[in-house]
Amino acid sequence: MSVRQLSRLLAGPLLTTLVLCVATSARGAEPPPSKTADASSTGWRGWLRECVACKADQARYGIQIDKAWQSASEELPVVVLVHGFNSTPQRAEPLLASCRAAGLPCAVFAYPNDQALAPSAELLSTSLKAFGRKCPGRRVALVTHSMGGLVARECIENDELNPANVDRLVMVAAPTHGSVLAHCALGLDLWEHWVTRDSGSPWQRTRDSIVDGLSEAPADLCPGSDFLTRLNARPRRAGVRYTLVLGSRAWVSEDQLRSARKSLSHAAWFCSMTEHDVEGCLAQVDEVFSGRGDGAVALSRARLEGVTDTVVLPFGHMTVVNDAEDQASREVQEIILNRVQVADEA
Incomplete structure (x- = not known):
């Protein structure tokens, strides 16, 4: 299996994990010290x-x-x-x-x-x-x-x-x-x-x-x-x-995004997230969507x-x-x- 095939296979689970991570980070009472200071x-x-x-x-x-x-x-x-x-x-x-x-x-x-x-x-x-x-x-x-x-x-x-x-x-x-x-x-x-x-x-x-x-x-x-x-x-x-x-x-196509949305709707309760929260988090991860980023860096950023x-x-x-x-x-x-x-x- 090639790296590209593997990334396509894992795209949905990885996106779900990333969104939950971003949501958890955003909901923290205070960012970790390493994120607020040099x-x-x-x-x-x-x-x-x-x-x-x-x-x-x-x-x-x-x-x-x-x-x-x-x-x-x-x-x-x-x-x-x-x-x-x-x-x-x-x-x-x-x-x-x-x-x-x-x-x-x-x-x-x-x-x-x-x-x-x-x-x-x-x-x-x-x-x-x-x-x-x-x-x-x-x-x-x-x-x-x-x-x-x-x-x-x-x-x-x-x-x-x-x-x-x-x-x-x-x-x-x-x-x-x-x-x-x-x-x-x-x-x-x-x-x-x-x-x-x-x-x-x-x-x-x-x-x-x-x-x-x-x-x-x-x-x-x-x-x-x-x-x-x-x-x-x-x-x-x-x-x-x-x-x-x-x-x-x-590494995430539009088809994989639709699939990930379904997974996120089931996992959202883990972070007490609403559907609106999920969409808000997805809007923050352009890095991983084809046409919007290279897999690590978003064009917008x-x-x-x-x-x-x-x-x-x-x-x-x-x-x-x-x-x-x-x-x-x-x-x-x-x-x-x-x-x-x-x-x-x-």
Whole structure:
């Protein structure tokens, strides 16, 4: 059974679970502290991470540039890929396929994929500033997937972090105004380090999940979080050309929505929900409906004020990096190549 077939089979139950989760979150007396304050302020998580992290962990984070990149013309930008939530540079690297084939110098930025976004942006800033000192005047183009777009924007739009060598930002599937799926992100570390991983002792897996972050990123990704409110209040960085590439192929069709409504009508009593409540919750989860989102990010929450270069294509949030045979994914790669090759005219 393919991943797409499996997602279709599970679409109804998953949608029901998501709506109940959103409803429960909305009905809470007060949002959890991690949703009302910057995730970076959750001190005990940082303390625990410092207790178990070692120099080898820190060494794997930062910018890693392809071999022989210096043989490329200095007129070409260095294309730096920033991966997303609970991901790695290797999983997102297909986005660089066309750039590498065209001979552009490429690099990847690795960072703890579940920690708060502010320290991740600080790490990106430090890495880009170090590159700028080593290669003064060299242009940098940032290509991001998902949450990586928020990390990149915090880096270049925050005056204290701006490295001043980025002149192009291409964001693929960026959750500009958050995603309701962030409310359901707890447990993804279990998937990353215990289900899909086939090596490492129980201690090693536990330690790695702590070093990567303890569900701090989802707090920042929730719509209305302090991090997103502050980030989206800033203007776009002058001298940087922005591109948004958004997906519209989610995993719930209209037929599956009708089926899910029936399931929800039976499950609604669990949260003391009325039919009106159910419809209200469904209206909040555009992320998962085909034509309205990519399965994780809603089109309505992805657009960014001031960015006119916005392209919508029929790809899913993960198929854009996982499915090399997908036509829309190949189009995304070509769009990235086209945008980063154009010199800044601002």
